[in-house]
Structures are given as C-alpha cells and as structure tokens.
Amino acid sequence: MKWKANASRTIWIIGASSGIGLALSEQLLKQGHKVAMSARRTGKLGELAGEYPDQECVAPCDVTDRESVQKAVQRVQKCFGHVDTLIFNAGICEYIDDGDVKASVVEKVINTNFVGLANVIEAAKPLLKAHSGVQIAAVSSSAAFLPLPRAEAYGASKAAVSYFMHTLRLAMQKKGISVNVICPGFVKTPLTDQNDFDMPCLISAEEAAEQIIAGLQRDKREIHFPHRFTRFLKLLSALPLGLQQRLTGSLVKA
Ligand SMILES: NC(=O)c1ccc[n+]([C@@H]2O[C@H](COP(=O)([O-])OP(=O)(O)OC[C@H]3O[C@@H](n4cnc5c(N)ncnc54)[C@H](OP(=O)(O)O)[C@@H]3O)[C@@H](O)[C@H]2O)c1
Numbered sequence: 001m002k003w004k005a006n007a008s009r010t011i012w013i014i015g016a017s018s019g020i021g022l023a024l025s026e027q028l029l030k031q032g033h034k035v036a037m038s039a040r041r042t043g044k045l046g047e048l049a050g051e052y053p054d055q056e057c058v059a060p061c062d063v064t065d066r067e068s069v070q071k072a073v074q075r076v077q078k079c080f081g082h083v084d085t086l087i088f089n090a091g092i093c094e095y096i097d098d099g100d101v102k103a104s105v106v107e108k109v110i111n112t113n114f115v116g117l118a119n120v121i122e123a124a125k126p127l128l129k130a131h132s133g134v135q136i137a138a139v140s141s142s143a144a145f146l147p148l149p150r151a152e153a154y155g156a157s158k159a160a161v162s163y164f165m166h167t168l169r170l171a172m173q174k175k176g177i178s179v180n181v182i183c184p185g186f187v188k189t190p191l192t193d194q195n196d197f198d199m200p201c202l203i204s205a206e207e208a209a210e211q212i213i214a215g216l217q218r219d220k221r222e223i224h225f226p227h228r229f230t231r232f233l234k235l236l237s238a239l240p241l242g243l244q245q246r247l248t249g250s251l252v253k254a
Pocket residue numbers: 014015016017018019020021038039040041042061062063064089090091092093112139140141142183184185186187188189190191192
C-alpha cells in the first residue's frame with residue numbers, strides 16, 4: 001500500500017551505518033519519520049541520533065548472528081512497539097578473481113547478504129503486525145538481473161535475495177504485507193570505492209536514497225535505478241546467453 005501523504009512512518013533500516021543506508025536514515029529522519037537504525041558500527045548512528053532525539057532508535061546488530069538480531073528486535077520494540085517499513089540494506093561485496101572460487105568468500109557473502117535477510121525477517125515477526133501498509137523491503141542489486149564478471153558470490157547472493165523476496169510476496173500479500181525489492185545500479189559508497197574498474201552510470205548515495213524512498217512511497221514491487229543503466233541490463237538479460245555473455249564480458253573490466 002502507498003504511504004499516506006504527510007503521515008509519519010516507523011521505519012527500521014538494517015545496514016544504516018554508511019553509504020545508502022546512512023543516506024536513507026538521514027533523509028527519512030529529515031522527513032519526520034521515526035527511524036530505527038542497525039549495523040555493527042554505531043558511531044555514525046549515535047551522531048545522527050543526537051540530531052533527532054525524539055525520532056530515532058539505535059539498535060546495533062550483526063545480521064549473521066541470530067542472537068544479536070533478536071536483541072536488536074527487542075530494542076526496536078522497546079523504542080517504537082512496531083515497524084511499518086523494514087528495509088534490509090546490510091550487505092558486503094567480495095569478488096572472485098579468474099574463477100578462483102574460495103568457498104569461505106562465498107559463505108561469508110551469502111551469510112551476510114542472504115541468510116542475514118532471513119535472520120532479520122524471522123526475528124522481526126513481532127514488530128510487523130499485519131496492518132494496512134506494512135512493508136518488508138530488501139536491497140538486492142541489478143547484478144541479480146544477469147551474470148556479471150567476478151560476481152559469482154555477490155551476484156548469487158543478490159539473485160537469492162530477489163528470488164526469496166518475490167516469492168515471499170506471494171504469501172505476504174494475503175496478509176496485507178507488501179514486499180519490495182530494491183535493485184540499484186552502481187552507487188558511490190565505501191562498498192564501491194573498492195572497485196578497480198570504471199562504474200557506468202554511477203550515482204550518489206543521496207540520489208539512491210531518494211529513488212528508494214520514492215519507490216517505497218509508491219509501494220513498487222521492484223525499485224530499480226538509474227533507469228538508463230538498469231533498463232539496459234534488463235534488455236541484455238533477455239538476449240541469448242552466448243550473446244549476452246560476450247557483451248557483459250566487456251561491460252565491467254576484470
Ligand atoms: N553501492 C552500490 O553500487 C550498490 C549497488 C547495488 C546494491 N548495493 C547494495 O546496497 C546495500 C548497501 O551497500 P552500500 O553500497 O551502501 O555499502 P556500505 O556503505 O558498505 O554499507 C553497507 C552497510 O551494511 C552493513 N553491514 C554489513 N555487514 C553487516 C552485518 N554483518 N551486520 C549488520 N550490518 C552489516 C554495514 O554496517 P557495519 O559494517 O557497520 O555493520 C553498512 O551499514 C548492500 O546490500 C549492497 O549490496 C550497493
């Protein structure tokens with residue numbers, strides 16, 4: 001369901017300490033919403049919380065640790081009682097070079113980006129009491145649209161997030177809960193600052209946050225941006241695999 005104009009929502013952002021999550025927290029607090037913010041590092045969150053003492057709740061957690069997620073849920077419950085919109089944004093990116101698969105890397109990336117999402121959704125049940133307008137959103141990636149170079153672990157984790165969320169919607173919509181999947185292109189953040197290749201159509205974290213909020217306000221099932229990049233990837237994904245992989249091989253230089 002679309003957000004009611006000028007109504008304050010209670011929003012929990014997991015992965016709020018930098019990049020897209022921090023920009024989302026700043027913009028939502030500025031707009032007057034109540035925002036619970038989670039991450040392992042809480043320094044930045046504490047600073048932001050100080051500026052909006054009546055609207056914020058800092059709930060530290062490591063999404064790979066179910067006990068710590070449970071504690072964060074209890075903290076959010078104590079602060080606000082419930083959540084209208086949950087945004088799972090926590091994520092890490094590690095590449096696989098030259099097909100040299102490291103199971104430990106795959107495990108770490110999948111544990112944070114995908115299993116972490118399931119940990120949070122399971123623990124958050126008491127916060128997400130079905131009432132009209134409840135949303136569960138997860139930040140996936142446009143890397144989930146098609147296989148991209150070196151993204152064996154990261155792309156697989158995000159493809160899992162997208163599949164999981166689109167499937168979860170089938171059950172949740174019967175309960176009146178919306179499920180939103182967010183697929184950004186390249187966004188300038190500490191995560192992408194480590195990339196050693198040219199990133200086409202790179203946008204700022206602030207612009208990404210604006211796009212995400214606009215998409216959630218309209219309750220879009222899939223929020224993808226910037227369109228000039230994500231539409232191109234969607235087009236590529238519709239091509240025969242051989243042709244697609246010849247083109248993507250040169251899209252991101254390995
Ligand atoms: N930047 C891009 O181009 C891009 C594109 C598509 C999708 N995305 C996705 O967007 C999301 C945000 O990424 P970003 O680019 O803004 O990167 P970022 O600045 O590195 O932010 C990642 C956030 O995830 C949190 N996080 C990581 N591991 C965690 C854990 N185990 N438990 C709790 N929180 C954890 C980090 O907090 P702590 O380290 O403090 O825990 C941080 O707040 C990620 O899911 C990423 O995959 C990014």
